[in-house]
Amino acid sequence: MKARIHITLKSGVLDPQGKAIENALSGLGFGGIGNVRQGKYIELEIAEADAARARQKLDDMCRKLLANTVIENYAIEVAP
């Protein structure tokens, strides 16, 4: 089963990189840009046929290593 994990900074956490990207986009003439947030995307294969069990394991992985829950949120997608 394939899993996709998006890791993003929590809303209260400043994202200086997102800010810099936002400024660069404005500099290039792209108007109406706001709230740029940079995150991480991780994909992996998990040897697990049951989606619920896969999700549970992935959740554990996110909490233990993939995300730092002091500053980051994560979202898990699984696809057969």
Added chain:
Amino acid sequence: MHAVKSAIVVFPGTNREHDAVAALRAAGGREPIMVWHRESEIPEVDLIVVPGGFSYGDYLRSGAMAAHSPIVRAIVERAKRGVAVIGICNGFQVLTEAGLLPGALMRNAGLKFVCRDVHLRVENAQTVFTAAYAQGQVIRAPVAHNDGNYFADAATLERLEGEGRVAFRYATPEGELSDGANPNGSARHIAGVFNATKTVLGLMPHPENASDPLHGGTDGLGLFQGLARALV
């Protein structure tokens, strides 16, 4: 006479371990024991040092990979028994990722690697790490990091302040707090924090690199001398 026994933990990518050795020697400690990350046990020591560098290339997040290595589990165990642990720069990042210290070290607010001397105000001189300093004393030491922007939620910051767990703050040479004196945007100008028992310290600046006249200053040596006196 007893002399402080220390272990210095080395990961792939650690690069300040010999600076820590030199500072501990200068402070009169015993020759530190170098412990490679693959080992799962820490020798019986009074002090464990997690030095600076770029453990595991800072992959995923600074300190994240190292924090889950077997040797760090051994450090956590030892810290829970009250053994003094100091994490410097990348070592601070490792200790926060391992959950021994609260908060996280984020990308510098200015998005640049900052490598220069800073001034630090000693916020709590009543610990084994800071006993050689006076309360409110300002010391000078270098920083060299990309991810030193201390973050913790408001409740955690309040708790740290209330419990005297802020060790050092970035300040002007006169000891004033200002955004200009804060090299990385750290919350409340925090440069270093203690755990609840004040036996674990993490800090971004490098006191070991302000420990020899050839460094241009020796303000950092007091930290190691204080430890050498307090831990024997």
